[in-house]
Structures are given as C-alpha cells and as structure tokens.
Amino acid sequence: MEIILTSIALSICAIFLGICAWRFLNWLWLKPKKLEKYLRQQGLNGNSYKLFFGDLKEGYMISKEAKSKPMNFSHDITHRVSPLLHKTFTKYGKIAFTWFGPRPVVLINDAEMVKDIFSKPYIFVKPENYHTIKQLIKGLATANKDIWSRHRKTINPAFHLEKLMIMVPIFYSCCYDMVSKWEKIVTENGSYELDLWPNLEILTSNALSKAAFGSNYEEGKKIFDLQMELSELVMKSFPLPGASLLPTKTNRRVKEIAKEVRSSIQGIINKRLNAMEGENAGISYDDLLGVLLESNSRQIKEGVNKNLGMSMEEVIEECEFFYFAGHESTSVLIMWALILLSKHLDWQERARQEVLQVLGGEKPNFDDLSRLKIVSFPSLNFGVKLSS
Ligand code: HEM
Secondary structure, three states: OHHHHHHHHHHHHHHHHHHHHHHHHHHHHHHHHHHHHHHHHOOOEEOOOOOOOEOHHHHHHHHHHHHHOOOOOOOOOHHHHOHHHHHHHHHHOOEEEEEEOOEEEEEEOOHHHHHHHHOOOOOOOOOOOOHHHHHHOOHHHOOOHHHHHHHHHHHHHHHOHHHHHHHHHHHHHHHHHHHHHHHHHHHHHOOOOOOHHHHHHHHHHHHHHHHHHOOOHHHHHHHHHHHHHHHHHHHHOOOOOOHHHOOOHHHHHHHHHHHHHHHHHHHHHHHHHHHHHOOOOOOOOOOHHHHHHHHHHHHHHHOOOOOOOOOHHHHHHHHHHHHHHHHHHHHHHHHHHHHHHHHOHHHHHHHHHHHHHHHOOOOOOHHHHHHOOOOOOHHHHOOOOOOO
16 A cells, blocks of 8 residues: 555656656747747747757847947947847847747837837737746737736826926926036036936936925935835846746845835825825816826726726836836937037037027927927927827
C-alpha cells in the first residue's frame, strides 16, 4: 500500500515537473520561435530570436556606446536616444520587430499607420498581463475596449478646449515666476550659467499640479519624485514572468512607492470632494480634477444600471496617470525646444519677434496663442487628440 502511494506521489510530482518544464521551454524558446515565424510570414523583418535576452543585450551595449559619445544637437537624434530602434529601422525598414526578452515587439515608424492604430482601440489592444508596467502606467494608457471607452467618455470633458483655455493664465504665471527668477539671478551676478533642466521640471510640475489638480507644487513634487523613482526601478527590472511578484528589495520598494503615490493622490481627491460637498458646495472647479469628478458623478447618475462612470479606485488611477503622462513629456519637449533655439539663433530671433509682435508685451490669452505660427505646438500635431 505504501509503495502504491509513494508511486502515485512520485508520478504526480513527475507530471507537475513535466508541465512546468514544458511551460518554461515554451515560454523561453518554442513560443518566441513560433511568433517569429508568423511575423516573417506577414512580411515583417527583425533580428532572429536570441535565447532569453532577445535584443536586450545588444540594446544595452549600443545604448551605452551611443551615450558615451558627445551629443550632436540636431533633429537627428534617434541613433542616440534609442539606438536599437534606429538600428532596427535602418536595417529592416519602417515596420520591423525587435525582442524584449522572449517577447517580440513590432515597431512602426510610419505616422499614418500609428494614427490608424490609435483610432482602432477595439482592434489594437494594449498588452494586459504586464504586472510591473501596470504598477507604473495605469488608467487610460493600459485600459482596453469597453473600459477604455467608458473612461474616455468620462475624461473627455476635462480636455475640452474651453477648459484648456482657462488654464492659460496658470501656465503664464508659472512661466513668469521662473523667468523672473532667472532675470533676478542674472541681474545680481552679471552672466550666470544655469542648469535649465531642474528649473523646467519645477515649471511643469508646478503648472500641472495647479492646472490639473488645483494643488500646490510641494504636493505635486512629492508625487513626481516618487513616480520617477518608480519608473527607474521598473525599467531596470528584468522581464521574467512573475519576477515582479518575488519578495525582492526592488519589488518591496516598488510596492511601497505605489502605495505612497496612491495615498497622496487619494488625499488630494478627498480634500476636493470634501470641499465640493462642504464649504464650497455648488462651486464648479475648472481644473482637470474638478471637471473629471463632476463628469464622473454625472455619468454615474445618468447611467445607473448602465455601468457608466468610474469607481473611486479608477479615478485615482487616472489621476496617477495624468501626473505621469503630463510631467516629463512636457519638460522634455520644452528643454528640447530651448536647446534647438539656442543652436539656431536665426529661429530664436524669428520666434522672439513673433511673440513681441503678437503679444506686444501683454499677457497671452488662448486666442493669442493660436495666432503664433512660429512658436506653435508640435505636440498638438503629434497624434494625441483628447477632446472628442
Ligand atoms: C509634450 C507632451 C506630451 C506628449 C509628447 C504626449 C504623448 C502621448 C502619447 C504618444 C500618447 C499615446 C500613448 C499610448 O496610447 O500608448 C499619450 C497618451 C495620453 N496622454 Fe499624453 N503626451 C504629452 C502630454 C500630456 C499631458 C500634459 C497630459 C495630461 C495631463 C497627457 C495625458 C495623456 C492621456 C490621458 C493619454 C491617454 C489617452 C488614451 O489612451 O485615450 N499627455 N500621450
């Protein structure tokens, strides 16, 4: 009897180990090779799959090499910023694939096709099972199909033109404070070498905190700093399935940060909800958070039993994403614009003359901004159109 039980136990162990070994082999080799075959059959080209690392090792090496060389400040920066993408596109054309570990990633360097893809959210869905990435990027950026559509419906009013127009004075006052600080430094010191990057980070976090959340710079800065630390940890982590669930020091810190960000944002939302229900009841808030909360409660009222609107958990996630999406993207864009203007003095002069001519030294309003042709907004042509 004992022998029979032992044999059954051993057989179960053997089957279990066999299944694990098969799944591991499938994840590590068979599935990537099968996917590679499908991609090639569809006419896409890319490097052949390399065991476990895919193109990660090569990407790391060429990125290190590219960054060791002095930067050439021209528009042609892809080979430095993202050397693996640059190499893949040069070698394999506008639509190619690369390997993120055992996972193939299709790369598209064709603006029209990217627009087409963004306009078909029910066909081109985002990956759903990346636990680590989801700790960093939440809300709309990871939502799919009906959830995406429900969230977008609620969020859209926050990005309507008339709401954005109201934000112009806030952006102006944040820029004015920063430039006044620079002028003061230069007046006191004569010529002065200033590192613009930290200043621009303060500018954008200040502007976003005020315009989007009606909160102060300190509150916003805490969230941005945590999110920056989180993105560094997430970027460094290896794409092994389940790796983000292991109790490592990094994973514990990732969880800690995620909890802290969430609780800070919940604090900002609660403060606002209390104000909306208490001393400021009836007052409508025009910042992104106010419009979002108002639109959400309208959706919930209109859609009883229709599953409209968002839960509080979802509202928090969307706010986390606004902080994440709106901060570094904007400071990097301004930094790059300033670098190019400092390299191309003729364009700098044309831009200055246009601003002086259109604004005549006055504070800008939204209509003025649309009259600026040289100082225009490339990001608005970038394909991200949020208002319906
Ligand atoms: C120069 C600045 C910015 C750039 C270059 C930029 C770029 C992008 C890109 C490429 C996407 C599409 C991502 C994807 O679906 O994979 C996106 C989505 C998004 N961005 Fe931005 N963004 C900028 C600023 C902002 C700001 C200031 C906010 C708001 C505070 C914002 C909020 C969003 C939202 C909510 C989405 C998700 C849209 C959706 O999936 O329906 N972005 N952005």
